[in-house]
Amino acid sequence: QQTTLTIATVNNGDMIRMQKLTGDFTTKHPDIRLQWVTLEENILRQRVTTDIATKGGQYDVVTIGNYEVPIWAKQNWLLPLDGLPEDYDADDLLPAVRRGLSVEDTLYAAPFYAESAMVMYRKDLAEKAGVTISESPTWGEIFTAARAMTDKSAEIYGICLRGKAGWGENMAFLSAMANSYGASWFDMDWKPQFDQPEWHDTLTDYVTIMAEAGPPGASTNGFNENLALFQQGKCGIWIDATVAASFVTDPGESQVADQVGFARFPNKEGVDNHGNWLWSWNLGIPASTTKAEAAKEFVAWATSKGYTELVAAQEGWRAAPPGTRTSLYDNPEYEKDAPFAKLTLASIDGVNTDQSSVKETPYTGGQFVSIPEFQAIGTAVGQQFAATVAGQVKPEQALTSAQQLTTREMTRAGYIK
Amino acid sequence: MGAITLKNVRKTFGETEVIPGVDLTIEDGEFVVFVGPSGCGKSTLLRLIAGLEDVTSGQILIDGRDVTGEAPARRGLAMVFQSYALYPHMSVRRNIAFPLKMAGMPQAEQEKRVARAADILNLGPYLDRRPGQLSGGQRQRVAIGRAIVREPSAFLFDEPLSNLDAALRVNMRVEISELHNNLKTTMVYVTHDQVEAMTMADKIVVLRAGRIEQVGSPLELYHKPVNQFVAGFIGSPNMNFLGGATAARRGAHVIGIRPEDWVISRTEGRVKGKVTVAEHLGSDTYLHITLEDGNHIVARSPGEFPVTVGEELFLTGAEGRIYKFDEQGLAV
Amino acid sequence: MGAITLKNVRKTFGETEVIPGVDLTIEDGEFVVFVGPSGCGKSTLLRLIAGLEDVTSGQILIDGRDVTGEAPARRGLAMVFQSYALYPHMSVRRNIAFPLKMAGMPQAEQEKRVARAADILNLGPYLDRRPGQLSGGQRQRVAIGRAIVREPSAFLFDEPLSNLDAALRVNMRVEISELHNNLKTTMVYVTHDQVEAMTMADKIVVLRAGRIEQVGSPLELYHKPVNQFVAGFIGSPNMNFLGGATAARRGAHVIGIRPEDWVISRTEGRVKGKVTVAEHLGSDTYLHITLEDGNHIVARSPGEFPVTVGEELFLTGAEGRIYKFDEQGLAV
Amino acid sequence: MATLHQRSLARLMVAPSVVLLFLWMIVPLGMTLWFSFQRYNLLMPGMEEFTGLGNYRYFLSDPGFWISLQNTLIMVGGILAITVIGGIAIAILIDQPIFGQGYVRILVIAPFFVMPTVSALVWKNMFMNPVNGLLGQVSRAFGAQPVDWLSQYPLFSIIVIVSWQWLPFATLIFLTSLQSLDSEQVEAAEMDGAGIWARFTNLTLPHMGRAITVVILIETIFLLSVFAEILVTTNGGPGYQTTTLTYLVYTQALLQFDVGGASAGGIIAVILANIVAFFLMRMIGKTLD
Amino acid sequence: MARKVTNTRKWIFTCLAWGVALLIFFPILWTILTSFKTEGDAVATPPKFLFFDWTLANYREVQARSDYFSHFMNSVIIALGSTALGLVVAIPAAWAMAFQPGKQTKNVLMWMLSTKMMPAVGVLIPIYILFQRMGLLDSRTGVLIVLMLMNLPIIIWMLYTYFREIPGEILEASRMDGASLWNEIRYVLTPMAIPGIASTMLLNIILAWNEAFWTLNLTTSRAAPLTTFIASYSSPEGLFYAKLSAASTMAIAPILIMGWFSQKQLVRGLTFGAVK
Numbered sequence A: 001q002q003t004t005l006t007i008a009t010v011n012n013g014d015m016i017r018m019q020k021l022t023g024d025f026t027t028k029h030p031d032i033r034l035q036w037v038t039l040e041e042n043i044l045r046q047r048v049t050t051d052i053a054t055k056g057g058q059y060d061v062v063t064i065g066n067y068e069v070p071i072w073a074k075q076n077w078l079l080p081l082d083g084l085p086e087d088y089d090a091d092d093l094l095p096a097v098r099r100g101l102s103v104e105d106t107l108y109a110a111p112f113y114a115e116s117a118m119v120m121y122r123k124d125l126a127e128k129a130g131v132t133i134s135e136s137p138t139w140g141e142i143f144t145a146a147r148a149m150t151d152k153s154a155e156i157y158g159i160c161l162r163g164k165a166g167w168g169e170n171m172a173f174l175s176a177m178a179n180s181y182g183a184s185w186f187d188m189d190w191k192p193q194f195d196q197p198e199w200h201d202t203l204t205d206y207v208t209i210m211a212e213a214g215p216p217g218a219s220t221n222g223f224n225e226n227l228a229l230f231q232q233g234k235c236g237i238w239i240d241a242t243v244a245a246s247f248v249t250d251p252g253e254s255q256v257a258d259q260v261g262f263a264r265f266p267n268k269e270g271v272d273n274h275g276n277w278l279w280s281w282n283l284g285i286p287a288s289t290t291k292a293e294a295a296k297e298f299v300a301w302a303t304s305k306g307y308t309e310l311v312a313a314q315e316g317w318r319a320a321p322p323g324t325r326t327s328l329y330d331n332p333e334y335e336k337d338a339p340f341a342k343l344t345l346a347s348i349d350g351v352n353t354d355q356s357s358v359k360e361t362p363y364t365g366g367q368f369v370s371i372p373e374f375q376a377i378g379t380a381v382g383q384q385f386a387a388t389v390a391g392q393v394k395p396e397q398a399l400t401s402a403q404q405l406t407t408r409e410m411t412r413a414g415y416i417k
Numbered sequence B, C: 001m002g003a004i005t006l007k008n009v010r011k012t013f014g015e016t017e018v019i020p021g022v023d024l025t026i027e028d029g030e031f032v033v034f035v036g037p038s039g040c041g042k043s044t045l046l047r048l049i050a051g052l053e054d055v056t057s058g059q060i061l062i063d064g065r066d067v068t069g070e071a072p073a074r075r076g077l078a079m080v081f082q083s084y085a086l087y088p089h090m091s092v093r094r095n096i097a098f099p100l101k102m103a104g105m106p107q108a109e110q111e112k113r114v115a116r117a118a119d120i121l122n123l124g125p126y127l128d129r130r131p132g133q134l135s136g137g138q139r140q141r142v143a144i145g146r147a148i149v150r151e152p153s154a155f156l157f158d159e160p161l162s163n164l165d166a167a168l169r170v171n172m173r174v175e176i177s178e179l180h181n182n183l184k185t186t187m188v189y190v191t192h193d194q195v196e197a198m199t200m201a202d203k204i205v206v207l208r209a210g211r212i213e214q215v216g217s218p219l220e221l222y223h224k225p226v227n228q229f230v231a232g233f234i235g236s237p238n239m240n241f242l243g244g245a246t247a248a249r250r251g252a253h254v255i256g257i258r259p260e261d262w263v264i265s266r267t268e269g270r271v272k273g274k275v276t277v278a279e280h281l282g283s284d285t286y287l288h289i290t291l292e293d294g295n296h297i298v299a300r301s302p303g304e305f306p307v308t309v310g311e312e313l314f315l316t317g318a319e320g321r322i323y324k325f326d327e328q329g330l331a332v
Numbered sequence D: 001m002a003t004l005h006q007r008s009l010a011r012l013m014v015a016p017s018v019v020l021l022f023l024w025m026i027v028p029l030g031m032t033l034w035f036s037f038q039r040y041n042l043l044m045p046g047m048e049e050f051t052g053l054g055n056y057r058y059f060l061s062d063p064g065f066w067i068s069l070q071n072t073l074i075m076v077g078g079i080l081a082i083t084v085i086g087g088i089a090i091a092i093l094i095d096q097p098i099f100g101q102g103y104v105r106i107l108v109i110a111p112f113f114v115m116p117t118v119s120a121l122v123w124k125n126m127f128m129n130p131v132n133g134l135l136g137q138v139s140r141a142f143g144a145q146p147v148d149w150l151s152q153y154p155l156f157s158i159i160v161i162v163s164w165q166w167l168p169f170a171t172l173i174f175l176t177s178l179q180s181l182d183s184e185q186v187e188a189a190e191m192d193g194a195g196i197w198a199r200f201t202n203l204t205l206p207h208m209g210r211a212i213t214v215v216i217l218i219e220t221i222f223l224l225s226v227f228a229e230i231l232v233t234t235n236g237g238p239g240y241q242t243t244t245l246t247y248l249v250y251t252q253a254l255l256q257f258d259v260g261g262a263s264a265g266g267i268i269a270v271i272l273a274n275i276v277a278f279f280l281m282r283m284i285g286k287t288l289d
Numbered sequence E: 001m002a003r004k005v006t007n008t009r010k011w012i013f014t015c016l017a018w019g020v021a022l023l024i025f026f027p028i029l030w031t032i033l034t035s036f037k038t039e040g041d042a043v044a045t046p047p048k049f050l051f052f053d054w055t056l057a058n059y060r061e062v063q064a065r066s067d068y069f070s071h072f073m074n075s076v077i078i079a080l081g082s083t084a085l086g087l088v089v090a091i092p093a094a095w096a097m098a099f100q101p102g103k104q105t106k107n108v109l110m111w112m113l114s115t116k117m118m119p120a121v122g123v124l125i126p127i128y129i130l131f132q133r134m135g136l137l138d139s140r141t142g143v144l145i146v147l148m149l150m151n152l153p154i155i156i157w158m159l160y161t162y163f164r165e166i167p168g169e170i171l172e173a174s175r176m177d178g179a180s181l182w183n184e185i186r187y188v189l190t191p192m193a194i195p196g197i198a199s200t201m202l203l204n205i206i207l208a209w210n211e212a213f214w215t216l217n218l219t220t221s222r223a224a225p226l227t228t229f230i231a232s233y234s235s236p237e238g239l240f241y242a243k244l245s246a247a248s249t250m251a252i253a254p255i256l257i258m259g260w261f262s263q264k265q266l267v268r269g270l271t272f273g274a275v276k
């Protein structure tokens, strides 16, 4: 009697690696067959959400972000992950990550890998330009360095930042940046804050530096595009998710693998906030599945320490899924293989998603707002900001539009009475 | 067996009445030709008989059996279409065998019948060709072949030769006549060709606007048209009609004289006229003449009639060959 | 003005030689008809004259001017196509005016000319219709109208009447003849219709396989065909050819007698035959007869010839009307 | 040309298609209509309630609504213009006596077989990307600043991509139409002294009128629902610059999971599409016989 | 019309036509070429046209990552199935409309076409719920039916315009010959309309093959065709041009090859009544 599990995953490198390594799982569980549905992130989210919300029951295991987990858990769309095997050791999970996936202390999804954001830069270019970037830089430092490194005629762009519209694309970065500028999405009355000076500063600085030191086409660049640019050696500084570290230092893929330096996500002079970016990709089990037991087996396997070791054995420690387990960061071999490990851990540990801004907020979430409406709002606002990067709209205008449309949506959703 | 009777058959298309009511009896074995001007309802009548159209009212009997509501295939008739309507994707053999196959006839029997039809129509060498590889005349023969194999009680032809060129038409005309002589099956034949009608028919039905004007043998119609319409319609070139004084002198509203019935003379005759066009065919000469009273007529002279345009000639209508019509156009 | 001269004109399509070399002179004002079996190159020859095809070698002169390399429009000729080739989306008026518009003629002048052409061809009431709303004959007239307005030095017609029905064909034939009489413009006319050729032409050119067999007036061709091909081609129904002993007796390889040249008798005559088919047209009777020596012939008797199928008749070829041909088919 | 029997048979034979299509239309449409009056967000189950025209008001007052309407018109119009004019030009070119006509046709036809997603991905990444895209590389090779197509001329870029996909279709239809032009008509025009341009405007173009209507109709039907290309390349941005009506409905339905709002948007789109359809149908209706 | 075309003229047009054709084809060619490059070569400056290290690694990688064959088979089944089903429903309807037209025929046809104008995104959720209730999610049958319905109006219209060119007399002849309606359609109409049916079929296979909205949303794994296969390559991490090209090539190659081989048939009937 075979059970077939349908697993929806995002087409990220780590997930694809997992797909390749499932031989280990199926030999251990000969009665379980795995069926993979690998999709691009946006399509995946849309498919999985539709299915889970209509109780379609198409998937037995879904890959979801820490954005969805609490929301869905509250809707009872996810099965709680209790009764995991002994050796799973849930306490080994990084507290920040674990907190984000729990509702009332019950874990609703298991983190596969997690990330915060940090600065990656080209040591050689910095040296050439005569600038240095400290371990914990300020935005001013970053901007100066970026300008200095830029040499457009040689296709070297001082800074690569996300520009592509989307709540998980440019808005992830901009929310984090805004957090570090002291801005927030909403005040305690759920009133949007785009009319505040902090947002204004964030956006103007962002647009200005992108115009001066950014690559062409920045408004359509997301994580992947920037990764490609950085790997090709075309970016001086790239501020993005910590997982990128392992890609840019992979000599097989990156032309600049041995020239990458790391630093924490910048803060603004005078504001003690490094952005609070925390993202994890997690495996959850829809409540509509009929194969909960098998699904749990799989989730436990895929997020276990054993899996990490399996990856390490197959592809080296550097490739291990980062950001989820304390034990990984305690491992000296990992430390050795992954120069960015310490900084990644520090970044994640430094995140407080319950209080992302220095202002008081009614919401949780770091580079996002943990309400169902955020996807749409974030994307719509992201569109406005992308238009500023494209030079089509002035920042002031974009902020006004953002304020208006956010107010509109929040009113409709009933937050603003 | 194939006697066809139409009893007060009417046909309307939506609002327009195409056949206002026709009674007609076609005897078994007869060759009946429908003629009439374009749009007069010849095809419609034929299609009503075939069952391709429903009659609006009235009855159609075949051999005394009422077939009014029956499907075309069950009436035991075969039809040959103007466009041949061959199945382009089937070989000649399969084309001819198609009705037999549809009737569920055993293969062997089918082949025998096809062979016989091919024999009759000299189609033997072409049996494996597609219609596209045949000449017009051959295609026409295949269409007829498809009709014969069914051994129908009557054949229906809708202008079957009008797509052929002149020479071929003559040949096919003779072939169909011979076929009729051999098979002795009833044939209903629509044409607008004078010569076909005259040479093939046992009985000609002249239609005008859906009504039967006259029914009779070709020579009956030629010699004794019941009205001016039939008189003008039968015979080629058309009958010349003279009205006014000329007619009045003979006590008629209009008199008609056929082109071949003029006696032409350079010296004397009843009427005088000037030649406007002379058409020399070698075998005949057609003279287009404007009479003194302004009427235009055409006269035919066999062989050659040496004449120059503008010359004056005398003409006399051959006695006994002058048709008289009253105000209503009826023959008197 | 419109004298056309072809000097050793050759035309090959790829490998196949369609016109092996033609010399021909067409006088100004002449009505010349090309006849010949299908595929003999009539259309090709006409299109060479029009400039729609390039000659492979040779020269074409119009009024003495060498136009061999010139574009069709610059040759001053007008052509009427078999399919009419009207512009379907233009009104009759615009169709007719089109060549004038192309020539950049002022609007007023265009209108005058169109009006005149419409007048000549009785197209007045239809000027604002589209070709699709016209009958066949009217379309044909528009095509001619489009040709006349240009006042070309010659008209070229490629089977202009073959898409019309018999009755209309007769009318249009007369109309074109009259047009020629009025305009006195050179006309070159392709047809495969016997009657058209005989009645319209000043000069007939008989073509076979791209070669000119004979050039002459219709009656010249009828009476003095240079060979058996021309003899068989001119005249309808075709000439009867008799070979064997019958011909040998007259010192020829083959003799030919036209259907209209038989003297038919019930009592005596040179040859005896059995009637197989008798076609009574009223005006004539065509007798299909099988002679004792096995030959089939057709004889025409004017008026009515009462006869039953199977009856034996005696036939005599009218003296002076018997054509003799040698082994090569040449007339002797 | 029919007997009663035939006619009733005919009805019977059309019935399955009509019934199927009717169901296919009415069931979702009915559900959509129903939802459009509901406050219904997939992400917030249990909060459904009747809101009357609220969803419509909300959708129509969307800041992107009018822009998206305008974008839709520009996009469809632009693509139609490019494919019709380009299609005619290419059809005429291919129709000339040239060497390797068959191969040329094969090459021209190819984009028609490409999935919209693939073509969008390929264009976006491998051509229009200003850094790694071929267009950017080419312009740099000429010493020019690479153009960032998708952010500087987003709508135009979409038009280019979609036109590329539909050009073969238009070309093929025009080519068959062109080849059906009566050669005697062309010759007649030639005899009448019409030059190349006069023949084109007076003969070819009117002759192709029917083909042009057909192309416009079919393309419009498909273009009104263009979606994958936008999703993959620009996500409707920057701003609202490439948000079409369809895309706007998409953001409601699959980003916000606001089924009520999306349904209202869907109904509005259906109404607008049917207005377009009405005019198109009248146009094509004439050419149908 | 066979006047001499001067050779220079022919050459000029040949060059022009080939230029345009290559330009139009270039994106596809470039994709195919890129699929054989390494990721590095794929983004090399200046672009490498033919002289690079040809490699099949991308194809291997793509095959290892996703089960191409199963997606391919689903595409084939869905495209062929929906087309076949569509034809079965459409042929009788088109027959009736073409040969037994009534007053409403044209309106019905227009209405059918107008159902295609419904924006799919607007009705996705209702359909999804419906499918879920009927257990049709991720089933080939479900997608097949939806695609059939999607394309049915186009099929009917194409067949209709094609059938109208068939002389009605031939069908009447078969009726006289005793063919029942079924036999009339089977032995006479269908074989005669083969070119039209073939091109309708081809067009529909293409449309069904490339349909990306419903296939993507109504399938997950068992019934997932190549459109979902490509959706997993659209922007993975890192350099992906070569892999994307390989996946793209694999997704479009079958239909491209089919299209090329059958382009004559496709073109022959692809007129939508535009020719007359």
Ligand SMILES: Nc1ncnc2c1ncn2[C@@H]1O[C@H](COP(=O)(O)OP(=O)(O)OP(=O)(O)O)[C@@H](O)[C@H]1O
Binding pocket: B013, B018, B036, B037, B038, B039, B040, B041, B042, B043, B044, B045, B192, D001
């Ligand atoms: N299906 C139809 N619907 C409406 N009117 C029709 C239909 N078929 C024929 N008619 C009309 O009926 C009349 C008779 O048509 P029919 O085809 O029988 O004429 P016909 O004598 O065969 O003419 P022709 O010699 O031109 O073939 C015509 O006026 C025609 O327009």
Ligand SMILES: Nc1ncnc2c1ncn2[C@@H]1O[C@H](COP(=O)(O)OP(=O)(O)OP(=O)(O)O)[C@@H](O)[C@H]1O
Binding pocket: C013, C018, C036, C037, C038, C039, C040, C041, C042, C043, C044, C045, C192, E001, E002
């Ligand atoms: N474009 C062409 N290419 C090759 N052969 C051709 C072409 N046009 C005509 N022919 C051939 O040239 C010969 C003469 O054709 P043409 O059309 O001149 O004949 P025709 O006398 O007009 O015949 P018909 O009476 O049938 O119209 C035919 O054998 C024909 O096949």
Ligand SMILES: [Mg+2]
Binding pocket: B042, B043, B044
């Ligand atoms: Mg008729």
Ligand SMILES: [Mg+2]
Binding pocket: C042, C043, C044
């Ligand atoms: Mg010819």
